[in-house]
Amino acid sequence: MPIPMSVTSSVSTKNLPVVPRYKSLLGSMLLAANPIPILNSYLDTYGDTLILYIGGVRPTLLTRDPGLVQHILQKNHRNYPKSEFSHGIARYLGHGLLTSEGSYWLQQRRLIQPGFHRQRVAGLVEVMQAEINECLKPLERQLGQEEGAVEVAVHKLMTNTAFRIIARSTFSTNINNAELEQMSALLTAIQAFYVRTIRQPYLRPWLSLRNQFQQHDKLASELREMVRGYVRQRQQTAGSYDDLLQMLLDVRYEDTGEPMTEEQVVDEALILLVAGHETSANALSWMWYLLAQHPQVVTRMRTEMTQVLDGRSASFADLPNLGYSLQIVQETMRLYPPAWIVDRVAQEDDSYNGISLPKGTLVSAYLLGIHHAPSLWQDAETFRPERFAPEQMKQQPPYAYIPFGGGPRLCIGNQFALTEMQLVLLEMLRRFEVDWVEQPPIQLQPLITLRPRQEIRLQFRKRS
Numbered sequence: 506m507p508i509p510m511s512v513t514s515s516v517s518t519k520n521l522p523v524v525p526r527y528k529s530l531l532g533s534m535l536l537a538a539n540p541i542p543i544l545n546s547y548l549d550t551y552g553d554t555l556i557l558y559i560g561g562v563r564p565t566l567l568t569r570d571p572g573l574v575q576h577i578l579q580k581n582h583r584n585y586p587k588s589e590f591s592h593g594i595a596r597y598l599g600h601g602l603l604t605s606e607g608s609y610w611l612q613q614r615r616l617i618q619p620g621f622h623r624q625r626v627a628g629l630v631e632v633m634q635a636e637i638n639e640c641l642k643p644l645e646r647q648l649g650q651e652e653g654a655v656e657v658a659v660h661k662l663m664t665n666t667a668f669r670i671i672a673r674s675t676f677s678t679n680i681n682n683a684e685l686e687q688m689s690a691l692l693t694a695i696q697a698f699y700v701r702t703i704r705q706p707y708l709r710p711w712l713s714l715r716n717q718f719q720q721h722d723k724l725a726s727e728l729r730e731m732v733r734g735y736v737r738q739r740q741q742t743a744g745s746y747d748d749l750l751q752m753l754l755d756v757r758y759e760d761t762g763e764p765m766t767e768e769q770v771v772d773e774a775l776i777l778l779v780a781g782h783e784t785s786a787n788a789l790s791w792m793w794y795l796l797a798q799h800p801q802v803v804t805r806m807r808t809e810m811t812q813v814l815d816g817r818s819a820s821f822a823d824l825p826n827l828g829y830s831l832q833i834v835q836e837t838m839r840l841y842p843p844a845w846i847v848d849r850v851a852q853e854d855d856s857y858n859g860i861s862l863p864k865g866t867l868v869s870a871y872l873l874g875i876h877h878a879p880s881l882w883q884d885a886e887t888f889r890p891e892r893f894a895p896e897q898m899k900q901q902p903p904y905a906y907i908p909f910g911g912g913p914r915l916c917i918g919n920q921f922a923l924t925e926m927q928l929v930l931l932e933m934l935r936r937f938e939v940d941w942v943e944q945p946p947i948q949l950q951p952l953i954t955l956r957p958r959q960e961i962r963l964q965f966r967k968r969s
């Protein structure tokens with residue numbers, strides 16, 4: 506999960522083009538609304554790596570150079586912890602994998618990693634399918650009553666689906682529908698507030714005067730207490746569970762043989778909900794947006810589905826034979842990477858290819874910029890899942906495609922996410938036809954993740 510564009514820093518980085526402060530200042534209002542067009546224009550003007558004074562104050566190194574991003578995330582990752590902007594959200598969400606650092610992070614990562622092994626994800630497919638089915642029921646019902654097509658608010662439907670999938674994969678049946686909705690609303694409110702405080706720091710005194718920080722602390726503790734409730738409930742329930750919460754409760758530290766404390770389990774469960782919710786929801790929404798405009802891609806997908814599935818739902822074992830579904834998901838996340846930017850800060854002086862990176866340099870690895878770079882992608886703006894055919898991808902340089910980040914902090918949920926997205930795609934195409942509805946182009950809303958600014962409206966019809 507990425508962090509929103511940041512605002513302050515204190516370093517002079519030589520050898521790099523600098524966007525003049527006055528330009529940065531003029532752009533800062535636009536940056537708060539939607540940074541993407543303005544960042545793209547700076548990169549097109551000044552080159553793939555530059556210095557930018559966001560908010561006119563602290564310089565940030567912005568880059569779409571895959572080599573430099575690999576240097577920071579992987580080759581010299583020890584020198585580049587996450588910045589204070591990533592850590593700041595810990596105030597509301599606690600210290601789980603996403604927000605922790607150093608030896609504590611490593612210990613937790615080693616502990617939790619096996620829980621995301623392919624086979625563990627395979628064990629969650631039944632839950633995923635059940636939730637997809639549940640989320641599609643209202644649409645099925647509507648289509649049963651009305652002949653023809655039904656217009657669907659796709660982002661709403663996909664947000665609901667992705668949230669239910671991660672929540673039930675974590676807490677199984679302990680959680681009812683009203684609680685699911687309450688949790689989702691709390692998470693959305695907290696994240697939106699946090700992004701505001703980062704992007705528009707000048708609003709902080711006003712927000713403080715209006716007690717907004719305390720109010721959001723209260724929402725955060727409400728959310729935390731909900732999660733704690735599920736953890737306690739589970740500890741008191743007999744029975745076998747195969748979900749992520751049980752995995753967190755069952756793991757033991759190698760050196761002591763001890764389990765995590767309740768506080769740690771709450772932290773990690775909460776972070777899984779946060780990291781695994783909006784990311785997948787947005788990717789799925791953009792996927793339908795693209796598919797409805799590219800019927801030839803849907804046709805090719807259906808041909809593969811007929812060969813492999815012959816009308817039935819896909820199982821985990823089918824997925825390797827449905828390679829085109831993966832390519833569709835991958836190409837969607839190239840054009841619309843849910844984690845559109847990733848922040849780090851240099852701990853010590855460093856350099857890369859003649860670029861000096863003094864201690865304290867704030868680095869924004871601009872994943873969206875890499876995924877759209879014409880130097881890396883032919884017809885970069887065209888939706889073409891064929892480019893992810895395995896032989897084609899071998900020709901891409903490392904780090905040209907990194908929707909899940911890279912290096913040791915690579916998304917731990919990547920297998921989970923790819924599986925859930927393929928299943929949603931396949932199940933919906935099995936049941937419905939999707940049609941484009943005339944609407945103005947949907948704009949980007951890059952908050953913590955890359956959301957569509959407006960609702961995506963598409964028509965769905967029952968397949969005959």
Ligand code: HEM
Nearest residue numbers: 506602603780781784785843844909910914916917918922
């Ligand atoms: C399309 C879906 C997803 C995308 C694009 C995505 C992207 C990312 C990225 C880019 C990072 C690294 C951030 C950084 O280096 O600063 C990350 C980390 C993480 N993701 Fe995901 N993610 C997705 C889904 C999920 C899911 C479903 C889960 C949980 C089930 C999850 C859990 C995490 C966690 C816990 C981390 C922190 C890992 C660590 O630092 O050790 N993500 N994700």
